[in-house]
Amino acid sequence: MTEKLDELIDTVAQRMTEADGHPDMRTRVMAVIDDRARLVRRPWLMPLMATGAAAGAALVWMLVSPRPLPLSQPVPPASQAQAPAAPATPVAALQPETVSSPAPVVRRMTAAPRATARLSSAMPESVIATHMSEPPWPDDEQNMTIPTLPALAGPAPITIEPIGWHDLAIAPVTVAAIEVKAIELEPLRTGAGGA
Amino acid sequence: MTIDRTSDTAADERDYPAEHALIAAAVAGDREAFGALVQRHERAAIRAALAALGRQADAEDVTQDAFLIAWQKLPTFRAEASFRTWLLTIVWRQALARRRVRQRWWQRFVTADRGDDGRTEARFASPGVSPEQRVVDRERAGAVAAAIARLSPKLRDTLLLAASGEYGYEQIGCMLGVPVGTVKWRVAEARRQIGMAVGGTRDD
Structure with missing residues (x-):
């Protein structure tokens, strides 16, 4: 009886961690890595992004600052x-x-x-x-x-x-x-x- | 059902030279080599995330994040553990972080279920048995699933990881940061509590 219950527990627990379908994680991960690599290959984007981030931070600070x-x-x-x-x-x-x-x-x-x-x-x-x-x-x-x-x-x-x-x-x-x-x-x- | 919890570790050791070459190539910047590593371990990674999160969409997101972290931190991998164990540890930490955030924001709005959406109960079918027996089996499986959902997170996580058949006890110990003995105790205690919950059959 105990063995049967253990078997049932294993079966249920195993199915609780089974993924539905195959998510093709390789394609997803490689796509993100390639995107990041493209960004690195375009160094002119970096200062633009940094400027944008700084401007955004300044705007937020300006809006919330009680000065x-x-x-x-x-x-x-x-x-x-x-x-x-x-x-x-x-x-x-x-x-x-x-x-x-x-x-x-x-x-x-x-x-x-x-x-x-x-x-x-x-x-x-x-x-x-x-x-x-x-x-x-x-x-x-x-x-x-x-x-x-x-x-x-x-x-x-x-x-x-x-x-x-x-x-x-x-x-x-x-x-x-x-x-x-x-x-x-x-x-x-x-x-x-x-x- | 017999779950061989040493098979993956043995497979790791058997494939070590090939995996070592893939890791070395990936560290050198070979994305295809890392892609092969992703393909090799994605199933185990997603199952670990599912054990912690219960929802496939969350598990896939966490797994993707974990692989990206692994790609960034691969040069720091020292092979003190297998790549699989190292990766699963990252996955598990990411999954726990996601679970904490989810609990923090949504615990007021959702019930404390496992997010299983009844799929375990629905998918539990025993081919070759009568419809009546199938109904009984399904109800019993549902009771077990509910009992698993009511376990404490520590017991539930350990049981799901162990029962998934993807990981050895040592790997689970590394992921959870506990000794192997603790892993074994948690699994046994989880089984005992489930047995008590579904009718005390553990004490029969």
Whole structure:
């Protein structure tokens, strides 16, 4: 009885490791090896691939990096510009009264990976597709979270020039009002030539 | 059924000069020689991957990856073990890595089956017996397959590798990184647990 069971176990186990058909692994493996060899024989492809990889990595870093965007305008008065800059503060740590303070001190929210923007017009789909990495996107495109838009604390209006949006021919965005965790933006203007 | 677990090792030793020449040529860059090595060992490699993964598509992908790794690392092959054992070790590591990834991502969505898709049960047919007996045999084979699926991974892997008839106990020990004695114990323990599961016939 035990021998019969052992035989059955062997039979079943053997069939559990039997491949259906013959996959011709030799052809598959040799095809991949030949492809790689062709790549090696074309050394001019290497720098192209390296450049592409570097550009891709840079793009990803640019999109996910929480670093602040450069300010274009307006330039604060000299006396105020020389005032000591406040330390960078995460958006979550901001107090409403701090944000609405009349002191024209511009602070960059270096630690804010996200900012909620309420737009007065719909954002172009190209921008949404580029920056909305976490679908589903909101039905109301005028209230959305922009992962790569840095929050700026300071008096409105402030114009920011979004890094990385140049390729999309998006004009600089003027910040009309700033709330805690929210930025109200003026209508985006699209098209080559910007603002 | 008698499984000769020493035949492959003996065959390896018998073919050693020819295989050694193929390996040397492959190390020198001869892709056709490596292709011959692939052809020689693909069956054993796929069966090892199937033992770990249970799905043929995954097993073929893993086997292909393992052969490509072997092609890249062939210059480092020192012939301390046979090429077959060295290759199977690569296959097994790749298969386990694939299995870990698969479990991590899909364990919430799929049942804990072996991915056998019932093919063992369906393919189990004993020619020359009555239809009634065939049904009984098929049901019993299905029970055995289910019992194998419920084994712990260590016991199941070892049993499937041993029962496949492709590998000797020493090769299995090298693949799993355990002594031969452990391999033998696992096979015996797996058989005991299966026997208990299908009706306690092991203790008859």
